[in-house]
Amino acid sequence: MTVTRFAPSPTGRLHLGHAYSAVVGRAAGDQLRLRIEDLDQTRSRPEFVAGIEEDLRWLGFSWDGEVLVQSERGAVYAAALERLRQDGLVYPCFCTRADIAAALAAPHGLAAHYPGTCRGLADDPAQRAVTPHSWRLDSAKAIERVGLPSWREGEATFTASRDDIGDEILARKDAPAAYHLACVVDDAESGVTLVVRGVDLRSSTPVQRLLQTLLGLPEPAYLHHALVTHADGRRLAKRDLAPTLAALREDGVDGPALARDLATGLLPSGFRLGDA
Structure with missing residues (x-):
């Protein structure tokens, strides 16, 4: 079915x-x-x-x-985020929206992904007392753990490249989950076997397939219209x-x-x- x-x-x-x-x-x-x-x-x-x-x-x-x-469904998302946190696959990000915009528009050219400014920050007690603006996926660790994700679309199978996946925001201080995390958790909860959505969201597929693998969630097929x-x-x-x-x-x-x-x-x- x-x-x-x-x-x-x-x-x-x-x-x-x-x-x-x-x-x-x-x-x-x-x-x-x-x-x-x-x-x-x-x-x-x-x-x-x-x-x-x-x-x-x-x-x-x-x-x-x-x-x-x-x-x-905040508690469900929080549990998924905590699982990734316990696996060492997410990190707190203290960058504001302005900080991120400035980093993406650096002099070497417009960056495709957040450059990992807060990745690997030294353990600072003062910083630990500050609520992070967001929690981000450590995509390098995640890919090292499970490899680059693949997915099915029609009769074709696609495999992501490293450039397709950045350190995406998974939750914000004012929201229990961001789009990618909530999407994969909810698709699994609803038993979705075919994700149908616009072609403008095709670029979301690599990171979502990676999250599905990390969380042990079922792999749906995809149709981007x-x-x-x-x-x-x-x-x-x-x-x-x-x-x-x-x-x-x-x-x-x-x-x-x-x-x-x-x-x-x-x-x-x-x-x-x-x-x-």
Whole structure:
């Protein structure tokens, strides 16, 4: 049995790109789980959670099992982080966002990953008394421990390069987990066997596969689909006020008919599928 998931963030109303991702995920699996990725409590809103469920029902969708809500799972994430900490695979990072931005824009050119400023800091009692801004994966130790990760996408198997994986943030002082850690823990909890998401998230796959191996979690397969864009190629984004499903509904669009069209790659006028 193939289990997929749809995992939106409740930071705004769903738009056509979300609908396409949900349609692709529903079509690719025997069961579809719904996950609410609301770890960013400064931007998440209860009304947007209700809006997600309303929009999916308007499309004619149902989901299998209970809705998984990330903000309710802090203890589960903390346990996963502690396991990695006990294995010596994470380290505290005291860099602020400004520090990190400056390091990534160093004179030698824009860096792809955090340069490990806080990795291997000497044991300083004064520093230990300060709450770190975040906890980071020690990617070099992790890769030395289990090797470079591989994953399946369709009939192909890919193997990450060392440059694909940095010392990613796994938790912040104001959040029990960051995206990568929460994602792999939740996919395992929901029994997801096929991760369906946009091609813009393909770069997340190497570090997530590494975390799955380190934590002994099941290995899903992956499907990264093309993104819905405006006809001129501009990406849809909440911050750019992309047309919402709620607005389409108010305009009299038939939800199930829209879902059927999306399943065949037929988009409303003014939109197209970008390159996968």
